[in-house]
Amino acid sequence: DAKTTQPPSMDCAEGRAANLPCNHSTISGNEYVYWYRQIHSQGPQYIIHGLKNNETNEMASLIITEDRKSSTLILPHATLRDTAVYYCIVRVPSGNNRKLIWGLGTSLAVNP
Protein backbone atom coordinates (compact mmCIF):
# COMPACT_ATOMS: atom_id res chain seq x y z
CA ASP A 1 0.00 0.00 0.00
CA ALA A 2 1.21 3.48 -0.86
CA LYS A 3 2.70 5.73 1.78
CA THR A 4 0.98 8.95 2.82
CA THR A 5 2.35 12.23 4.17
CA GLN A 6 0.33 14.56 6.39
CA PRO A 7 1.21 17.68 8.37
CA PRO A 8 1.65 16.81 12.05
CA SER A 9 -0.76 19.43 13.35
CA MET A 10 -3.28 22.07 12.29
CA ASP A 11 -5.51 24.61 13.98
CA CYS A 12 -8.97 25.72 12.95
CA ALA A 13 -11.48 28.19 14.34
CA GLU A 14 -14.83 26.82 15.40
CA GLY A 15 -17.42 27.23 12.65
CA ARG A 16 -14.85 27.57 9.89
CA ALA A 17 -13.92 24.94 7.34
CA ALA A 18 -11.02 22.65 8.20
CA ASN A 19 -8.99 21.53 5.19
CA LEU A 20 -6.66 18.64 5.92
CA PRO A 21 -4.16 17.74 3.18
CA CYS A 22 -2.62 14.39 2.39
CA ASN A 23 0.07 13.51 -0.13
CA HIS A 24 0.10 10.03 -1.66
CA SER A 25 2.31 10.46 -4.71
CA THR A 26 2.98 6.73 -5.14
CA ILE A 27 -0.67 5.71 -5.15
CA SER A 28 -1.50 3.03 -7.70
CA GLY A 29 -4.54 2.88 -9.93
CA ASN A 30 -6.58 0.50 -7.84
CA GLU A 31 -5.88 2.02 -4.43
CA TYR A 32 -8.54 3.97 -2.60
CA VAL A 33 -7.98 6.89 -0.26
CA TYR A 34 -9.51 6.42 3.20
CA TRP A 35 -9.82 8.90 6.04
CA TYR A 36 -10.28 8.01 9.70
CA ARG A 37 -10.13 10.07 12.83
CA GLN A 38 -9.36 9.23 16.41
CA ILE A 39 -10.66 11.30 19.26
CA HIS A 40 -8.52 11.07 22.38
CA SER A 41 -8.75 7.67 24.12
CA GLN A 42 -11.27 6.29 21.65
CA GLY A 43 -11.11 3.86 18.75
CA PRO A 44 -10.71 5.26 15.23
CA GLN A 45 -13.82 6.36 13.37
CA TYR A 46 -14.28 5.94 9.63
CA ILE A 47 -14.97 9.24 7.87
CA ILE A 48 -14.95 8.81 4.11
CA HIS A 49 -13.18 7.14 1.22
CA GLY A 50 -12.80 7.67 -2.52
CA LEU A 51 -11.04 6.43 -5.64
CA LYS A 52 -10.86 9.38 -8.04
CA ASN A 53 -14.09 11.33 -7.87
CA ASN A 54 -14.79 13.82 -5.14
CA GLU A 55 -16.98 12.39 -2.41
CA THR A 56 -19.28 13.91 0.19
CA ASN A 57 -21.17 12.44 3.11
CA GLU A 58 -22.75 13.76 6.27
CA MET A 59 -19.39 14.11 7.98
CA ALA A 60 -17.03 15.52 5.37
CA SER A 61 -16.01 16.03 1.77
CA LEU A 62 -13.04 14.41 0.07
CA ILE A 63 -11.34 16.19 -2.80
CA ILE A 64 -8.90 14.09 -4.83
CA THR A 65 -6.63 15.77 -7.37
CA GLU A 66 -6.89 14.70 -10.98
CA ASP A 67 -3.50 12.95 -10.87
CA ARG A 68 -4.59 11.31 -7.56
CA LYS A 69 -1.29 12.18 -5.93
CA SER A 70 -2.91 14.19 -3.17
CA SER A 71 -6.24 14.71 -1.49
CA THR A 72 -7.92 17.05 0.97
CA LEU A 73 -10.43 16.22 3.65
CA ILE A 74 -12.82 19.08 4.29
CA LEU A 75 -14.85 19.48 7.44
CA PRO A 76 -17.19 22.28 6.29
CA HIS A 77 -18.10 23.73 9.70
CA ALA A 78 -15.70 22.48 12.31
CA THR A 79 -16.91 22.12 15.89
CA LEU A 80 -14.99 21.54 19.09
CA ARG A 81 -15.95 17.87 18.89
CA ASP A 82 -13.97 17.59 15.66
CA THR A 83 -10.74 17.97 17.62
CA ALA A 84 -8.96 14.68 16.89
CA VAL A 85 -6.11 13.04 15.02
CA TYR A 86 -6.99 12.53 11.37
CA TYR A 87 -5.43 9.69 9.41
CA CYS A 88 -5.17 9.40 5.63
CA ILE A 89 -4.61 5.83 4.39
CA VAL A 90 -4.43 4.39 0.90
CA ARG A 91 -5.14 0.76 0.25
CA VAL A 92 -6.65 -1.72 -2.13
CA PRO A 93 -10.02 -2.59 -0.60
CA SER A 94 -10.44 -6.07 -1.98
CA GLY A 95 -10.22 -8.91 0.47
CA ASN A 96 -10.82 -8.56 4.17
CA ASN A 97 -7.25 -9.40 5.11
CA ARG A 98 -5.88 -6.15 3.81
CA LYS A 99 -4.44 -4.42 6.84
CA LEU A 100 -4.37 -0.68 7.32
CA ILE A 101 -0.98 0.96 7.74
CA TRP A 102 -1.25 3.89 10.13
CA GLY A 103 1.01 6.92 10.04
CA LEU A 104 1.07 9.64 12.67
CA GLY A 105 -1.81 11.57 11.12
CA THR A 106 -2.68 15.24 11.58
CA SER A 107 -3.66 16.45 15.02
CA LEU A 108 -6.46 18.96 14.42
CA ALA A 109 -7.26 21.42 17.17
CA VAL A 110 -10.56 23.28 16.77
CA ASN A 111 -10.45 26.44 18.83
CA PRO A 112 -13.43 28.40 20.18
Next chain:
Amino acid sequence: GAVVSQHPSWVICKSGTSVKIECRSLDFQATTMFWYRQFPKQSLMLMATSNEGSKATYEQGVEKDKFLINHASLTLSTLTVTSAHPEDSSFYICSASGPGLVLYEQFFGPGTRLTVL
Protein backbone atom coordinates in the same frame (compact mmCIF):
# COMPACT_ATOMS: atom_id res chain seq x y z
CA GLY B 1 -22.05 2.24 10.20
CA ALA B 2 -21.42 -1.18 11.69
CA VAL B 3 -20.92 -1.43 15.45
CA VAL B 4 -18.01 -3.08 17.22
CA SER B 5 -17.84 -3.34 21.00
CA GLN B 6 -14.98 -4.12 23.35
CA HIS B 7 -15.02 -5.35 26.91
CA PRO B 8 -13.77 -4.26 29.31
CA SER B 9 -13.22 -0.60 28.49
CA TRP B 10 -10.45 -0.46 31.06
CA VAL B 11 -8.69 -2.95 33.31
CA ILE B 12 -6.03 -2.80 36.00
CA CYS B 13 -4.17 -5.95 36.88
CA LYS B 14 -1.15 -7.11 38.84
CA SER B 15 2.07 -8.08 37.13
CA GLY B 16 2.13 -11.77 36.24
CA THR B 17 -1.61 -12.19 35.80
CA SER B 18 -3.50 -12.75 32.54
CA VAL B 19 -6.10 -10.44 31.09
CA LYS B 20 -8.72 -11.25 28.47
CA ILE B 21 -10.20 -8.58 26.18
CA GLU B 22 -13.30 -9.28 24.09
CA CYS B 23 -14.16 -7.78 20.72
CA ARG B 24 -17.66 -8.23 19.32
CA SER B 25 -19.29 -7.25 16.05
CA LEU B 26 -22.86 -6.41 16.97
CA ASP B 27 -24.67 -6.16 13.66
CA PHE B 28 -22.55 -7.91 11.07
CA GLN B 29 -20.51 -11.04 10.59
CA ALA B 30 -16.84 -10.34 11.09
CA THR B 31 -14.86 -12.85 9.12
CA THR B 32 -11.70 -10.95 9.96
CA MET B 33 -10.71 -9.09 13.09
CA PHE B 34 -7.60 -7.02 13.68
CA TRP B 35 -5.92 -6.28 17.00
CA TYR B 36 -3.94 -3.10 17.50
CA ARG B 37 -1.92 -1.59 20.31
CA GLN B 38 -1.38 2.11 20.82
CA PHE B 39 1.07 3.73 23.20
CA PRO B 40 0.64 7.37 24.29
CA LYS B 41 1.16 9.91 21.51
CA GLN B 42 1.89 7.15 19.02
CA SER B 43 -0.05 5.71 16.11
CA LEU B 44 -1.86 2.40 16.01
CA MET B 45 0.39 -0.62 15.65
CA LEU B 46 -1.13 -3.76 14.20
CA MET B 47 -0.47 -6.78 16.39
CA ALA B 48 -2.29 -9.55 14.56
CA THR B 49 -4.96 -10.43 12.03
CA SER B 50 -7.41 -13.20 12.81
CA ASN B 51 -9.80 -14.98 10.50
CA GLU B 52 -12.77 -16.82 11.96
CA GLY B 53 -11.90 -20.44 12.57
CA SER B 54 -8.20 -20.04 11.75
CA LYS B 55 -5.02 -19.26 13.63
CA ALA B 56 -4.13 -15.61 13.87
CA THR B 57 -1.33 -14.10 11.81
CA TYR B 58 0.99 -12.08 14.01
CA GLU B 59 3.05 -9.08 12.95
CA GLN B 60 6.79 -9.23 13.26
CA GLY B 61 7.95 -8.70 16.82
CA VAL B 62 4.64 -9.65 18.44
CA GLU B 63 4.92 -12.73 20.67
CA LYS B 64 2.12 -15.12 19.80
CA ASP B 65 2.52 -17.06 23.05
CA LYS B 66 2.10 -13.89 25.05
CA PHE B 67 -0.80 -12.40 23.12
CA LEU B 68 -3.25 -15.23 22.55
CA ILE B 69 -5.95 -14.54 20.01
CA ASN B 70 -9.07 -16.62 19.53
CA HIS B 71 -11.64 -15.98 16.82
CA ALA B 72 -14.02 -18.87 17.26
CA SER B 73 -17.18 -17.24 15.95
CA LEU B 74 -18.20 -14.67 13.37
CA THR B 75 -19.03 -12.13 16.05
CA LEU B 76 -16.40 -12.62 18.73
CA SER B 77 -12.64 -12.45 18.99
CA THR B 78 -10.63 -12.43 22.21
CA LEU B 79 -7.14 -11.21 23.02
CA THR B 80 -5.52 -12.65 26.13
CA VAL B 81 -2.42 -10.96 27.48
CA THR B 82 -0.64 -13.68 29.41
CA SER B 83 1.71 -12.99 32.30
CA ALA B 84 1.21 -9.29 31.90
CA HIS B 85 4.01 -6.88 32.83
CA PRO B 86 4.02 -3.11 33.21
CA GLU B 87 5.44 -2.66 29.70
CA ASP B 88 2.25 -4.29 28.36
CA SER B 89 0.27 -1.34 29.66
CA SER B 90 -1.29 0.21 26.57
CA PHE B 91 -4.50 0.99 24.71
CA TYR B 92 -5.71 -2.10 22.85
CA ILE B 93 -8.09 -1.64 19.94
CA CYS B 94 -9.83 -4.17 17.75
CA SER B 95 -11.40 -3.72 14.35
CA ALA B 96 -13.64 -5.99 12.37
CA SER B 97 -14.35 -6.53 8.71
CA GLY B 98 -16.56 -8.82 6.71
CA PRO B 99 -18.04 -9.47 3.30
CA GLY B 100 -21.27 -7.73 4.20
CA LEU B 101 -19.51 -4.40 4.51
CA VAL B 102 -18.91 -2.05 1.61
CA LEU B 103 -15.41 -2.53 0.22
CA TYR B 104 -14.49 -4.68 3.21
CA GLU B 105 -14.46 -1.64 5.42
CA GLN B 106 -12.98 -1.94 8.90
CA PHE B 107 -14.93 -0.73 11.90
CA PHE B 108 -13.24 -0.16 15.21
CA GLY B 109 -14.09 -0.88 18.79
CA PRO B 110 -13.82 1.83 21.45
CA GLY B 111 -10.60 0.39 22.84
CA THR B 112 -9.49 -1.15 26.13
CA ARG B 113 -7.07 0.64 28.45
CA LEU B 114 -4.82 -1.91 30.18
CA THR B 115 -2.74 -0.88 33.16
CA VAL B 116 -0.39 -3.45 34.66
CA LEU B 117 0.88 -2.63 38.14
